[in-house]
Amino acid sequence: MNPMLITRHAEAQAVLSNPRYVPPPVRQDGAEGTLAWLRARVSRFSTGPAHAERRRELVALLSGLDPAALRSAAEALTRQRGGDWRGVPVAVLGAALGVADTRAVPAAAAGYLSGEESPQADAAVAELLKLAGVPVITLLLQAHAATEGLIETALKHAANDQDLDPPPHETPGQDLDPPPHGTPGQDIDLLLCETLRQDPPLKATRRLDTRTGDEVTIDLVAVNRDPDATDPALGHVPHLTFGHGVRPCPAPEHALALAAGVLEGLLK
Numbered sequence: 001m002n003p004m005l006i007t008r009h010a011e012a013q014a015v016l017s018n019p020r021y022v023p024p025p026v027r028q029d030g031a032e033g034t035l036a037w038l039r040a041r042v043s044r045f046s047t048g049p050a051h052a053e054r055r056r057e058l059v060a061l062l063s064g065l066d067p068a069a070l071r072s073a074a075e076a077l078t079r080q081r082g083g084d085w086r087g088v089p090v091a092v093l094g095a096a097l098g099v100a101d102t103r104a105v106p107a108a109a110a111g112y113l114s115g116e117e118s119p120q121a122d123a124a125v126a127e128l129l130k131l132a133g134v135p136v137i138t139l140l141l142q143a144h145a146a147t148e149g150l151i152e153t154a155l156k157h158a159a160n161d162q163d164l165d166p167p168p169h170e171t172p173g174q175d176l177d178p179p180p181h182g183t184p185g186q187d188i189d190l191l192l193c194e195t196l197r198q199d200p201p202l203k204a205t206r207r208l209d210t211r212t213g214d215e216v217t218i219d220l221v222a223v224n225r226d227p228d229a230t231d232p233a234l235g236h237v238p239h240l241t242f243g244h245g246v247r248p249c250p251a252p253e254h255a256l257a258l259a260a261g262v263l264e265g266l267l268k
Helices: 009-019 037-038 048-063 067-080 088-096 105-109 120-127 134-159 184-198 221-223 252-267
Strands: 005-008 206-210 215-219
Touching: 005 009, 009 048, 009 215, 009 221, 037 120, 048 105, 048 134, 067 088, 067 184, 067 252, 088 134, 105 120, 105 134, 120 134, 134 184, 134 252, 184 221, 184 252, 206 221
Parallel strands: 005 215
Antiparallel strands: 206 215
16 A cells, blocks of 8 residues: 555545545444444545435525524524533534534534544433434534534634735735724634635545555645635635545535634624
């Protein structure tokens, strides 16, 4: 097996658009109700028809949720908690999906992306399965693992005077300064967009070449900053943080709405 690191935007797009590149397989022999069992049944780690069907289930669930309502609820709950924002995205999404008790989500999410198993994670998955099916649990784990990471990173840059690099054609700070006649909400949307582009919560994504067996790692930070891929209309590189091609994220609008609502509750 020959590992390959991709740092160019065009090459990353090509890999993500080609069905011969699939997520590295996860083990399929986990005991029922454990984290390993769950990972073997979610769209993120599946391929082919199984992935298509599982993704369809997620899209169907999300189609009944209004991103604007999620954003408003996340802002309100953040304020209600006095700025204690941890768990807000999961609580808001859980309520919208009919899961009132989301306390087990952090423990289950601890090894969801990495595959690191533990008795605590297995017990948490078992608790969640009493409350919801696999598609709903999948969305809750993603909200914890990815959306909270995005919020944390955005807050770091906001605290450092929004220190993300500007697009190549602009002066430092221009793309993160308030736009003309802008609103705080627009500022937050821009902060999230630039955070996703330049400092995403997930720094890399991996694929397996089914023809050669080689493992491919896409450096999302590098490809999102590739100067050769700058879009003249945007003035910067279109980010691939939410995926591309055959396996795009099913919930970018919902994730951004939850993150923006929390930031509005903290920064406005």
